[in-house]
Amino acid sequence: MSAPRRILVVYYSRSGTTQRIAELLASELGADIEAIREQGAHTARSGARGYVRSLLDALRRREVRVLAPIHDLSAYDAIVVGTPVWASRASAPAVAWLKAQRARIRHVALFCTLGGRGSKPALDQMAKAAGKAPLAVCAITAYDLRRRIDGTKRQGFGQKIRHRLAKLGQTDWVV
Ligand SMILES: Cc1cc2nc3c(=O)[nH]c(=O)nc-3n(C[C@H](O)[C@H](O)[C@H](O)COP(=O)(O)O)c2cc1C
Numbered sequence: 258m259s260a261p262r263r264i265l266v267v268y269y270s271r272s273g274t275t276q277r278i279a280e281l282l283a284s285e286l287g288a289d290i291e292a293i294r295e296q297g298a299h300t301a302r303s304g305a306r307g308y309v310r311s312l313l314d315a316l317r318r319r320e321v322r323v324l325a326p327i328h329d330l331s332a333y334d335a336i337v338v339g340t341p342v343w344a345s346r347a348s349a350p351a352v353a354w355l356k357a358q359r360a361r362i363r364h365v366a367l368f369c370t371l372g373g374r375g376s377k378p379a380l381d382q383m384a385k386a387a388g389k390a391p392l393a394v395c396a397i398t399a400y401d402l403r404r405r406i407d408g409t410k411r412q413g414f415g416q417k418i419r420h421r422l423a424k425l426g427q428t429d430w431v432v
Pocket of ligand 1: 269270271272273274275276308309311312340341342343344345346370371372373374375
């Protein structure tokens with residue numbers, strides 16, 4: 258039997274939804290967890306001003322600055338990265354984090370939370386920033402949360418990550 262694969266869940270969350278999904282995922286996967294933190298004092302994203310700032314950051318693809326992770330990424334088989342969708346794009350801090358850390362990430366899985374529109378371009382943008390094809394992707398909408406079908410989606414996502422990692426583990430032995 259192969260050794261259990263180590264997973265780290267990393268997320269950016271402005272208003273708590275992505276954080277909640279990240280926490281549930283981490284607990285279901287037996288994974289460690291860490292929030293993406295922005296650098297500098299001018300990073301408030303709350304309230305109407307913060308909303309507009311976030312919208313403009315996404316629309317203009319502004320390069321924001323984020324802090325280095327606390328966990329050592331090289332110790333993990335896979336990093337699961339979560340973001341809210343902003344203007345049909347990934348949040349600026351999540352994109353910045355992926356770009357900065359891409360060389361240290363072995364395998365990546367991606368998820369987003371959103372009102373309802375724009376998951377595909379946001380997840381594609383994240384994959385591009387990570388520089389690799391994701392093991393699995395998952396989008397959780399406000400409708401999913403209202404209908405309480407987020408758990409089924411999360412579990413399918415987690416199973417796919419585990420399955421893909423197990424398969425990669427087998428090929429590690431072959432090569
Ligand atoms: C600036 C901004 C832009 C948004 N743009 C979209 C969008 O294009 N499509 C969508 O479905 N939801 C959009 N949303 C809603 C968020 O994606 C959604 O509420 C998400 O779950 C929030 O996650 P969080 O609580 O972790 O920040 C937007 C929210 C913000 C703040």
